[in-house]
Amino acid sequence: MVTGDHPSTATAVAKYIGLLNGNEKYNILQDDVCEKKVDEGLSVIHGEVLDLLTPEQWDEILAQKSVVFARTTPAQKLIIVKECQKRKEVVAVTGDGVFDAPALKRADVGVALEAVGSIFAKEAADMVLIDNDVKNIVKGIEEGRLLYANLKKTIAYTLTHLMPELYAILLTFIIGFPLGLSSLQIVTIDLITELPPSIALTFEPGDNVNDFWCILLVYQYLFIHIEGSIFAKEAADMVLIDNDVKNIVKGIEEGRLLYANLKKTIAYTLTHLMPELYAILLTFIIGFPLGLSSLQIVTIDLITELPPSIALTFEPGERDIMRRPPRKTTSRLVSRALLAYSYLFAGNIIAVGCMAAYLYYGIRPKDLLFTSSEYWTINANNFTTDAGLVFTPSVQVRIHRQARAAWQITLVMAQAFHLFMCTTRRISLFRHGFRNAVAGLAILLEVLVLNFFIYTPGVQTWIGVEHPPGFVWLFCLFVAVVLLIFNEVRLEETHSTVVFCYS
Secondary structure, eight states: OBOSSOHHHHHHHHHHHTSSOTTSOOEEEOTTTTTSOOOSSEEEEEGGGGGGOOHHHHHHHHTSSEEEEESOOHHHHHHHHHHHHHTTOOOEEEOOSGGGHHHHHHSSEEEEETTTOOHHHHHHOSEEESSOOTHHHHHHHHHHHHHHHHHHHHHHHHHHTHHHHHHHHHHHHHHEEOOSSOHHHHHHIIIIISHHHHHHGGGOOOOOOOHHHHHHHHHHHEEOOSSOOHHHHHHOSOBOSSOOTHHHHHHHHHHHHHHHHHHHHHHHHHHTHHHHHHHHHHHHHHEEEOSSOHHHHHHHHHBTSHHHHHHGGGOOOOTTTTSSOOOOTTOOSSOHHHHIIIIIIIHHHHHHHHHHHHTTTOOOHHHHTTOTTTSSSTTSOOEEOTTOOEEOHHHHHHHHHHHHHHHHHHHHHHHHHHHHHTTOSSSOHHHHOOOOHHHHHHHHHHHHHHHHHHHSTTHHHHHTOOOOOGGGGHHHHHHHHHHHHHHHHHHHTTTTOSTTOOO
């Protein structure tokens, strides 16, 4: 709390609003700053001593849980803001008078109130509270965070399925495997089965934050003045119309939820690119039959993956969303850690599962090398393995179509399980739970659309697949277990390594 009032008055106000415990004694730093130490709990610091403080003393003061500055001038208020910012703190300032204008302008967020603020403060403010109800700020931040978080979840979900599609194509183009997904299969996955889950993520609710955390965060990050002058409001980034600071907290919560869900959506969406890439590279590099046809990739990207990606935008906030420190201004939405998670870890796990399902028939990979151009079509010659097994052209086509269907099934279903992993970035999935009904509906729609493409006569021929044996569906369960173990290990290691935390 920063005020121009006498230290005794400031102490009384600090006790009244709960910044300090009335049963304790607090040190008041005045002009003898070199002789007195900062109190371990809270210090009431006289403005005259600010120019005498060393950087080390500033570090000690600002490291306290709560601090009160009294008898401060406009220049001294500005110094306080600058010292906080030097220590990478995000500073929000509320003010009511001309003396608060410099600090309001310098702060990361300046807040002015409509009812008691001047025209200058309102002109300079980032936010003007018309009704003086700070709860509206909190609500706005919460909505923003929810939007951002659910968008990230949707993007993460949508991007993940691209890798299995890419694997299906690369296996054919690089190593000549039979095409794992046809172009129509890709279309059905991208535009049909993945669409409902993606949309469902946008309906994910957020967490409620009780008044205790609201008030705690408000007094931790704001310099509070109830009545504002015209100069303060002009300089402020934000004007609280109803003087209710809880709205600021609500708005911050919304913003954090929006940001978190956007990262989750991106992480989910990027992950599926690796399995798609594998399908193509295996064909181009070592001549495997194509794992995914172009139509399969299209169906995955534009149909089946879309609903889960959208559904992540509706993911509620994690339970510690308001207990985290502010993000660094240099933090990126798509960070290296996020890319590593989607491409190196989750994407490769799903891709390996798709390859295992693709090879379900038992033909050794050695026998499939560089066969994509000579076999796996109805006009091809008989295919003989090193073990002496002979496959006629019709059998080759059937095996290839079933292998592509197996790749698509594993990719889409693994993404369905991966959607649940993407709902939390910091808390265990077992603690976070399932609170997004839209995501459940999206996954249901995704599975129904997948079955429509795989098992519907005529549609099978259109996308170039045949329904594989029932045990092929077990591969996605294997992938789900591996993803779950990896995700829980990642969450456990989040606080010790940046690679595992794509925050």
